[in-house]
Amino acid sequence: MRITDVVLHPIAIADPPLRSSYGLHAPFALRTIVELKTDSGLTGISETYGGDGPLAGLTAVRQRVLGMDPFQLAGLYRDLTATAAREVASAPGGRTQTYLVPGENPLDRHTRTYAAIEIACLDLIGKAVGKPCCDVIGGRVRDEVSFSAYLFYKHGGGGGVGHDIREDEYGEVLDAEACVRECRQMIAQYGFREIKLKGGVLDPDVEIASIRALRRAFGTSYPLRIDPNCAWSIETSVRVGRELQGELSEGGYLEDPCASLEGMGEVRRRLLAEGNQTDQASNVAVTCFADVPRAKELDAVQIVLSDPHYWGGMRNVQQLSHLTGVLGLGLSMHSNSHLGVSLMAMTHAAAACPNLTYACDTHYPWQTGRDEVVVGGRIPFINGCVQIPDKPGLGVELDYDQVARGRERYEKIPFRKRDDEAEMRKHVDPDWKRILPRW
Amino acid sequence: MRITDVVLHPIAIADPPLRSSYGLHAPFALRTIVELKTDSGLTGISETYGGDGPLAGLTAVRQRVLGMDPFQLAGLYRDLTATAAREVASAPGGRTQTYLVPGENPLDRHTRTYAAIEIACLDLIGKAVGKPCCDVIGGRVRDEVSFSAYLFYKHGGGGGVGHDIREDEYGEVLDAEACVRECRQMIAQYGFREIKLKGGVLDPDVEIASIRALRRAFGTSYPLRIDPNCAWSIETSVRVGRELQGELSEGGYLEDPCASLEGMGEVRRRLLAEGNQTDQASNVAVTCFADVPRAKELDAVQIVLSDPHYWGGMRNVQQLSHLTGVLGLGLSMHSNSHLGVSLMAMTHAAAACPNLTYACDTHYPWQTGRDEVVVGGRIPFINGCVQIPDKPGLGVELDYDQVARGRERYEKIPFRKRDDEAEMRKHVDPDWKRILPRW
Numbered sequence: 001m002r003i004t005d006v007v008l009h010p011i012a013i014a015d016p017p018l019r020s021s022y023g024l025h026a027p028f029a030l031r032t033i034v035e036l037k038t039d040s041g042l043t044g045i046s047e048t049y050g051g052d053g054p055l056a057g058l059t060a061v062r063q064r065v066l067g068m069d070p071f072q073l074a075g076l077y078r079d080l081t082a083t084a085a086r087e088v089a090s091a092p093g094g095r096t097q098t099y100l101v102p103g104e105n106p107l108d109r110h111t112r113t114y115a116a117i118e119i120a121c122l123d124l125i126g127k128a129v130g131k132p133c134c135d136v137i138g139g140r141v142r143d144e145v146s147f148s149a150y151l152f153y154k155h156g157g158g159g160g161v162g163h164d165i166r167e168d169e170y171g172e173v174l175d176a177e178a179c180v181r182e183c184r185q186m187i188a189q190y191g192f193r194e195i196k197l198k199g200g201v202l203d204p205d206v207e208i209a210s211i212r213a214l215r216r217a218f219g220t221s222y223p224l225r226i227d228p229n230c231a232w233s234i235e236t237s238v239r240v241g242r243e244l245q246g247e248l249s250e251g252g253y254l255e256d257p258c259a260s261l262e263g264m265g266e267v268r269r270r271l272l273a274e275g276n277q278t279d280q281a282s283n284v285a286v287t288c289f290a291d292v293p294r295a296k297e298l299d300a301v302q303i304v305l306s307d308p309h310y311w312g313g314m315r316n317v318q319q320l321s322h323l324t325g326v327l328g329l330g331l332s333m334h335s336n337s338h339l340g341v342s343l344m345a346m347t348h349a350a351a352a353c354p355n356l357t358y359a360c361d362t363h364y365p366w367q368t369g370r371d372e373v374v375v376g377g378r379i380p381f382i383n384g385c386v387q388i389p390d391k392p393g394l395g396v397e398l399d400y401d402q403v404a405r406g407r408e409r410y411e412k413i414p415f416r417k418r419d420d421e422a423e424m425r426k427h428v429d430p431d432w433k434r435i436l437p438r439w
Numbered sequence: 440m441r442i443t444d445v446v447l448h449p450i451a452i453a454d455p456p457l458r459s460s461y462g463l464h465a466p467f468a469l470r471t472i473v474e475l476k477t478d479s480g481l482t483g484i485s486e487t488y489g490g491d492g493p494l495a496g497l498t499a500v501r502q503r504v505l506g507m508d509p510f511q512l513a514g515l516y517r518d519l520t521a522t523a524a525r526e527v528a529s530a531p532g533g534r535t536q537t538y539l540v541p542g543e544n545p546l547d548r549h550t551r552t553y554a555a556i557e558i559a560c561l562d563l564i565g566k567a568v569g570k571p572c573c574d575v576i577g578g579r580v581r582d583e584v585s586f587s588a589y590l591f592y593k594h595g596g597g598g599g600v601g602h603d604i605r606e607d608e609y610g611e612v613l614d615a616e617a618c619v620r621e622c623r624q625m626i627a628q629y630g631f632r633e634i635k636l637k638g639g640v641l642d643p644d645v646e647i648a649s650i651r652a653l654r655r656a657f658g659t660s661y662p663l664r665i666d667p668n669c670a671w672s673i674e675t676s677v678r679v680g681r682e683l684q685g686e687l688s689e690g691g692y693l694e695d696p697c698a699s700l701e702g703m704g705e706v707r708r709r710l711l712a713e714g715n716q717t718d719q720a721s722n723v724a725v726t727c728f729a730d731v732p733r734a735k736e737l738d739a740v741q742i743v744l745s746d747p748h749y750w751g752g753m754r755n756v757q758q759l760s761h762l763t764g765v766l767g768l769g770l771s772m773h774s775n776s777h778l779g780v781s782l783m784a785m786t787h788a789a790a791a792c793p794n795l796t797y798a799c800d801t802h803y804p805w806q807t808g809r810d811e812v813v814v815g816g817r818i819p820f821i822n823g824c825v826q827i828p829d830k831p832g833l834g835v836e837l838d839y840d841q842v843a844r845g846r847e848r849y850e851k852i853p854f855r856k857r858d859d860e861a862e863m864r865k866h867v868d869p870d871w872k873r874i875l876p877r878w
Binding site: 138292352 | 579
């Protein structure tokens with residue numbers, strides 16, 4: 001089996017006005033659907049980041065991928081990451097992710113490009129051998145993967161514009177009470193059993209009140225997490241950690257409260273000195289394997305957030321599961337706005353990770369069936385879990401009419417890069433800038 | 440495809456009177472050939488440690504393996520190692536390997552059992568999908584794997600007894616001159632380009648003289664290593680490291696000079712203080728993943744020796760390659776007395792390891808075609824390398840007549856466990872004991 005064509009579908013999907021410390025989600029999120037065609041007649045698919053940058057990255061490896069045996073992935077990874085290692089080594093100031101949306105660190109772009117190819121190759125291998133992807137990479141350790149209710153503060157209104165406006169299921173969510181309502185809706189619909197609140201948006205006291213309200217409403221059987229994406233100072237992080245000790249230390253965590261491993265290490269030391277063992281998670285201070293030993297050394301991070309899209313594919317998520325297991329760290333999974341192809345890649349990767357200690361994140365509830373590109377529409381959740389389908393590869397196929405609609409939406413919109421600051425300036429405050437720490 | 444039968448062939452293979460700090464090799468080494476039969480008609484094979492212990496371990500997992508889909512390995516690994524983790528946690532004094540031959544730590548026995556099943560399953564998967572094992576586990580990063588000339592001090596005489604005596608190609612090797620002769624023969628026959636001397640046998644000054652003689656005879660283009668298997672004190676280790684700085688620091692290493700990570704850390708500190716950057720390798724102080732972070736922390740070990748047989752299979756060797764790469768450590772591969780099935784598992788695993796910084800060890804030159812169990816006889820080496828065959832799975836099949844001869848030899852000999860001390864007492868010194876440190 002040899003790869004004979006690389007087809008890239010840039011698409012736009014409606015996205016509601018979700019808030020984070022990065023700013024405001026635009027009405028559309030950008031994704032790229034990748035198809036690898038082969039001389040065997042099989043086609044492998046994947047979904048990755050969208051817009052000009054990711055497209056250029058994928059276009060640049062087209063010649064390297066054409067003619068390739070999809071089984072021979074390690075050489076491709078070596079070739080792509082050798083360049084990356086040189087760039088990281090010569091980058092002024094080294095690696096930093098603090099000011100970048102996860103998945104937008106230019107130093108990790110080769111890893112992201114590789115991931116998109118790897119996932120499509122694993123889909124091909126699965127189809128060729130008649131096995132689900134999770135079994136292709138070593139075998140599942142679970143038949144279903146648990147995801148968490150990923151709550152956002154948001155403005156009123158659904159995603160999209162014009163003909164493509166989507167229904168607003170959740171309304172405006174800008175206080176504790178609305179948070180609880182959003183969570184009730186989401187749990188009723190999906191059955192999630194863990195809860196994560198995207199913070200760093202409102203005054204920390206409002207966010208503390210939101211977490212407390214969630215605990216009151218859902219009780220101790222729903223672990224709670226909050227992720228302000230580095231919006232807080234060390235002082236504020238310690239204060240929030242102290243005030244939410246009861247809520248976050250019972251199977252939950254504090255995620256990237258402040259910037260940098262050094263900052264998170266300081267927060268950890270100060271909380272531990274108070275007898276507060278709240279764990280810290282990260283997908284900002286830890287975004288590549290080189291960050292992990294340093295995070296461990298500083299005791300800055302106890303839970304690493306994996307993600308096949310930027311850690312370098314499904315096998316690399318397994319490697320991260322192994323590495324974190326060896327180092328005594330926990331593992332969960334990060335997400336970006338995504339559709340069903342990504343959801344299945346996340347699910348297969350997570351199913352094959354022995355060390356996976358928390359429900360995974362997913363933005364899936366924020367997208368709708370009108371934008372879904374997989375045959376049969378939305379992937380079902382049962383009790384907050386996605387099942388490994390009894391089908392080869394990822395277990396989903398592309399609905400080409402839906403892909404075409406996604407491409408049309410992409411053509412219609414003017415932007416080619418996510419810019420949450422620009423959206424804030426347009427809709428909230430013309431002078432808005434992402435300032436760290438904000439509080 | 441489901442596993443329908445587990446067939447175990449205990450065999451004995453002639454082994455020459457090789458010396459190490461453990462003592463003297465017996466005239467026969469014990470191995471077990473594993474066959475996994477399936478309802479698809481395919482049979483997967485592997486080769487592992489021999490004798491009663493390994494056989495009992497494999498027999499004990501038989502029921503767990505029957506009916507298993509060979510693709511679903513991760514669950515088997517989880518099940519077997521969960522028990523191991525509990526045993527390690529409750530072992531008096533924790534893990535220690537110092538007094539054990541590699542592969543004989545009872546705390547790692549589940550990992551070894553798993554490895555034998557995993558390799559046979561990967562052979563099955565390869566055969567089912569028409570791909571070599573290295574491509575099943577992620578793809579090769581090299582088409583051939585380089586091995587080193589593994590020199591031993593030895594008594595005169597080949598392996599075996601009675602009808603099964605083998606020719607003694609190398610004669611007695613108990614001084615520097617004979618070492619050079621042995622190395623010339625081995626390089627002439629196999630084309631090896633790196634040299635490893637098993638030390639810890641003669642007075643350290645004789646072993647220093649041997650390494651110097653090898654350097655004079657073969658020049659700086661052949662990296663040199665010495666492995667006394669913990670026979671030296673910290674003082675002696677530092678002295679040898681000092682005297683052989685020129686010989687070992689150019690692409691070579693000092694392997695397990697003394698016992699324990701703490702001891703090796705002390706040797707490292709003292710050598711570094713003298714400006715001596717000789718790297719240290721280990722397959723005694725580091726035998727499982729839990730040892731690696733501690734080895735790094737103490738800077739005791741710069742090169743980890745992998746081995747699919749006791750690290751838990753081919754994918755675990757890949758995981759170790761990844762872990763060592765992330766931690767900035769080097770990787771090579773350990774071996775025990777073995778035949779062609781093991782050699783191919785080692786070769787496929789090594790081919791799929793991006794971080795593999797040294798030629799691998801192999802005892803293969805010490806065995807002969809008369810004991811080889813693979814169809815076609817001995818695996819060829821070209822310029823010290825074994826090629827990845829253009830065949831599915833491991834790329835070798837069992838010669839059942841040869842397997843039967845191996846079983847006959849096994850039945851004829853009285854012992855069921857390797858005991859190098861007993862051999863020393865029998866042939867060299869009736870009071871011989873393995874004393875550490877000896878020098």
